[in-house]
Amino acid sequence: LAKTTQPISMDSYEGQEVNITCSHNNIATNDYITWYQQFPSQGPRFIIQGYKTKVTNEVASLFIPADRKSSTLSLPRVSLSDTAVYYCLVGDFIPRDNYGQNFVFGPGTRLSVLP
Amino acid sequence: EAQVTQNPRYLITVTGKKLTVTCSQNMNHEYMSWYRQDPGLGLRQIYYSMNVEVTDKGDVPEGYKVSRKEKRNFPLILESPSPNQTSLYFCASSYYRDRVYEQYFGPGTRLTVT
Numbered sequence: 610l611a612k613t614t615q616p617i618s619m620d621s622y623e624g625q626e627v628n629i630t631c632s633h634n635n636i637a638t639n640d641y642i643t644w645y646q647q648f649p650s651q652g653p654r655f656i657i658q659g660y661k662t663k664v665t666n667e668v669a670s671l672f673i674p675a676d677r678k679s680s681t682l683s684l685p686r687v688s689l690s691d692t693a694v695y696y697c698l699v700g701d702f703i704p705r706d707n708y709g710q711n712f713v714f715g716p717g718t719r720l721s722v723l724p
Numbered sequence: 725e726a727q728v729t730q731n732p733r734y735l736i737t738v739t740g741k742k743l744t745v746t747c748s749q750n751m752n753h754e755y756m757s758w759y760r761q762d763p764g765l766g767l768r769q770i771y772y773s774m775n776v777e778v779t780d781k782g783d784v785p786e787g788y789k790v791s792r793k794e795k796r797n798f799p800l801i802l803e804s805p806s807p808n809q810t811s812l813y814f815c816a817s818s819y820y821r822d823r824v825y826e827q828y829f830g831p832g833t834r835l836t837v838t
Contacts, residue, residue, distance in 0.1 A: 645827075713768070713769065714768075
């Protein structure tokens, strides 16, 4: 899996848009980018996955530039309940016969949303 | 309701006493994994399974065993627990569809080995 680098922590206020950037300089051609959210004492929850350009779903957007060496998770109008740790994963997630799936979650970005 | 369940949720045990943490999913997913989470180290994969009777080691498999006799169950076995296995453990099941790979995590099992 490609090594990723994210800020350790970020602060924001309610109602603001939050952008968390992940660097992955050695991303491979077949690698996808996935973001997870984790609340204290809970398992991570899938947010979004993308390969290039922009992906949007009901909770977030993912921006990936042409060189794919970084990606940005965008959370629109955050609320207090968005306070969590956000993980960026990069890898070839496509399962194949007898091909293992070894996922590594880094330390993530601890987002604190303030009132 | 689609979910991954783990039991027990909390466990305190002593060194050397064999234990099993069960994991079950009701989503008919082929892929399942076990992770441990420790402060400052993030989540590290212990073992994963591609299907029934197909398992492989993750990053930190030492001291653990797994089995996948049924699609829905993926128990984690600690034959001789040691204090350095005190951790928060998560089971996950996952699927791949439409070029998206998504993992569903269980609620976690907090294990303390004294």
